[in-house]
Amino acid sequence: MDGFDGFDWLNTTADAHLDKARTADINQLRILARSYDWRLFPEELLGWVMAQKAIDLGSALTAFLNGEPERFNYIPKRDVPEKYRGTVRVLDNICQRVNSGFYLSIPGCQAKQSSRLKKWLSYQDVDRSERLRGRWILEEDVLHSLQTDALKLSPDAAAAPRKDQSSLLRDVLSPVAELGVQREYLKYLPQGY
Numbered sequence: 282m283d284g285f286d287g288f289d290w291l292n293t294t295a296d297a298h299l300d301k302a303r304t305a306d307i308n309q310l311r312i313l314a315r316s317y318d319w320r321l322f323p324e325e326l327l328g329w330v331m332a333q334k335a336i337d338l339g340s341a342l343t344a345f346l347n348g349e350p351e352r353f354n355y356i357p358k359r360d361v362p363e364k365y366r367g368t369v370r371v372l373d374n375i376c377q378r379v380n381s382g383f384y385l386s387i388p389g390c391q392a393k394q395s396s397r398l399k400k401w402l403s404y405q406d407v408d409r410s411e412r413l414r415g416r417w418i419l420e421e422d423v424l425h426s427l428q429t430d431a432l433k434l435s436p437d438a439a440a441a442p443r444k445d446q447s448s449l450l451r452d453v454l455s456p457v458a459e460l461g462v463q464r465e466y467l468k469y470l471p472q473g474y
Contacts, residue, residue: 295322302326307335314340315393319348324367331375338384342424343393345375345417346401354415369416376417379424398424 288301298321302313314330317323330336331344350372353361361369378384401419408415 295325298326310335311340314344323371327371338386339391341384346394346397348372350417380420
């Protein structure tokens with residue numbers, strides 16, 4: 282992976298990767314999510330990057346597919362080799378966030394490997410018809426906005442600072458409230474979604 286002012290991603294530690302990621306702007310974070318080498322430090326770096334609100338749905342799905350989830354989709358949790366458990370945890374988290382609507386779709390920011398995503402979804406359909414279940418099932422209703430560009434939220438609006446509405450109740454409940462999709466973004470969903 283190249284980028285971020287000539288940073289040497291191959292010959293540095295997980296802490297150095299995380300420190301570099303924390304200095305990245307929104308676009309750099311999205312590029313990092315889409316292009317990070319999963320053979321390096323996925324649990325440390327992608328665990329943090331994928332938890333950022335700036336990551337869009339297309340970048341999240343690209344990162345998910347870059348982790349090669351096919352390798353582990355039908356392996357029970359207890360049978361995953363120790364050296365891959367961190368990778369699998371990151372894939373678990375990405376899938377859960379995708380399905381919960383944590384990542385918003387931004388027009389023009391498609392998944393990098395759309396044919397591979399379609400193949401994944403077709404395998405899900407086959408599994409469903411054969412009454413099988415893989416470890417990760419992507420909710421097609423959530424992906425609909427990405428596939429059709431139905432969510433009309435510009436990148437600037439996604440990154441815009443929110444109004445500060447300080448109150449004691451908001452301060453107490455903010456850790457829980459910040460886990461889901463902000464209500465102000467729901468107005469951009471298509472009618473009937």
